[in-house]
Amino acid sequence: MTMKDFDFATSGRILFGRGKLDVLSEVIKYYGKKALVIKGKKFPNADKLLEILHRAGKNIQIFVVPHEPDIDLIEQSIREARKSQCDFVVGFGGGAVGDAGKAVSALLNNPGNLIDYLEVVGKGERLKNPSFPYIAIPTTAGTGSEVTRNAVIRVPKSRVKVSLRHAYLLPSIAIIDPELTLSVPPTVTASTGMDAFTQVIEPYVTKFTNPVVDMFCREGIPLGAKNLLSAYENGAHLEARENMAYVSLLGGLSLANAKLGAVHGFAGPIGGMFNAPHGTICAALLPAVMQVNAEQISKVDGEEKKVNRFKEIAEWITGDKAATIQDGVEWISSLAASLEIPGLSELGISSSDFASIIDKSKRSSSMKGNPVTLSDDQLERILEMSM
């Protein structure tokens, strides 16, 4: 029995279920009059959201997030939000909207500019005051951003992605309604789903495991394996959508409370250097990372427990008690193939970028959680395999 030692935090309240968007009318009852709605460019179901707010007698201001948030976009939304005199913020969309919503709610109740609070590129100041009430309503099943404590923001000038990070960024309320993901197109279902799947796998084999997170991973890994392809092949399959929304939530709970690994260690820097969606990058990397990690971990003395966890993952995803680690790795590769995940080369990456990606990845916080320390050669092999 290992010693239990952990730190766990999550959003104030997590509401999950089919049609759960309807409870919004109840949860906003005690908030003020003016809502700032942050949403994606086109999302078919925002009508229902706006109708609920309208019926509840709220005034609405809308801010549209057309792509993954960069610093200019967030600065602009903060300026608009401050002028709006809103009482609370609703983020309705995918990971980009979720991150924007967190940053805006935080800066609505803290002085100064976003850059003052950013790590790496800014002053890295600590947020002084709790965020404005923020209701996160994800419309994809991927990032789990509704229960994480950071907002990822691109800084195009420096070609990096940095985080605004604080427990205050945990949304006040997360409403996860699987019905909202029914119209997500297959390519997005694939990439966001692989992101979610990665986020229940990496924390289970991280160097910094956490017994609460272990529970989420043990639940999320088999559920992701069983449902991702179904959701991709038949977007109207509500049970598969529901289960993937749950996997995404479990992934968010896991990554927010344990470190990740090499997939995210790579995905951060790559996302800063190339303008590709986070989920797509993760999806391209997962099979190779699993392969190389599995090979390496077996060679390290005293890592029997970790090796056993890789074995467990293989059993859960294949549904076969006799599955070997290699069977698990092959299963994931074959899933990625079925999901038609594009390789890194299709995202504009070439082998001349490898040195720079590897250099940045080695310094990322997620890479420190990887179950085994990987050499430059091994990291390069992962990139090559993921092209």
Next chain:
Amino acid sequence: MTMKDFDFATSGRILFGRGKLDVLSEVIKYYGKKALVIKGKKFPNADKLLEILHRAGKNIQIFVVPHEPDIDLIEQSIREARKSQCDFVVGFGGGAVGDAGKAVSALLNNPGNLIDYLEVVGKGERLKNPSFPYIAIPTTAGTGSEVTRNAVIRVPKSRVKVSLRHAYLLPSIAIIDPELTLSVPPTVTASTGMDAFTQVIEPYVTKFTNPVVDMFCREGIPLGAKNLLSAYENGAHLEARENMAYVSLLGGLSLANAKLGAVHGFAGPIGGMFNAPHGTICAALLPAVMQVNAEQISKVDGEEKKVNRFKEIAEWITGDKAATIQDGVEWISSLAASLEIPGLSELGISSSDFASIIDKSKRSSSMKGNPVTLSDDQLERILEMSM
């Protein structure tokens, strides 16, 4: 696959581990100058707590809770707290202290008197403002009060126990340090431990199961079964203490997010009528409730899934894949015997009280969660068996 539909909330941050009390110095850094410490009558380790607060430059006012909180005691502590001009509250003790701490922190930031906000005996008003920052530090492994959203308060005049209930009652921070439970005497280890054990069992078979809570129960039930007797027999057994502290946390997370069952359905009213510790009452009732529930659930059509959950519990606690439900029930009875749990009669209850207890229990919220609706005769049988 059942549909997933749930509402989940917990304390702002949960810190767990041996010696974790030390992190208090870090978490209070951003709070104000004045701490109100609510503690039990005698607790050997409060010195360390006070030293940490002192070293952090905080001014300290202490309020002592000598027994399970009744309305006069809480009203008095609220008056003192309001005069104290404190910036935050620390509750350091068992369930009684935990409940008092929640009520005091809530009323520090809400106008009026406690009675205005109490259900049943008071006006049942809704808390308007969030509680003052409240750090819950349990020193027993039982109630899980550090992650629940209600404070149970006795009203001696009406011989009832009522709850102050609101999401605002979730502590800002829970610090669970198993070392603090090392000096808990065996009888208290037994009763609080059985309370914790009950709180991972009842939510697993409740009428209102919740997939997140299921995870906690699946983890907590075998862990409780393996460790409670060890902690009772050898209070210095740190691993057993740690595991029981974890079971208690899991129980709190479970009961706060799913309903309970007949043990708690009885324990509330009995606790109001007789001045006995909550844990002792639960412990006395658990074996008979398991027995009668297990008998009844098998007779109900369409409850195969629930029956299967009883079977799972039996397997987990006995550690035997072939265990029957009856084996599980017998295992719990034998655990209660080994823990020398006193019967209800020793708490001052006689058979002439049964009618009144049954009447009140049937109307309790926990009883509505019991896996099967029990007749008056069946409820009476449970009481008789628990004498």
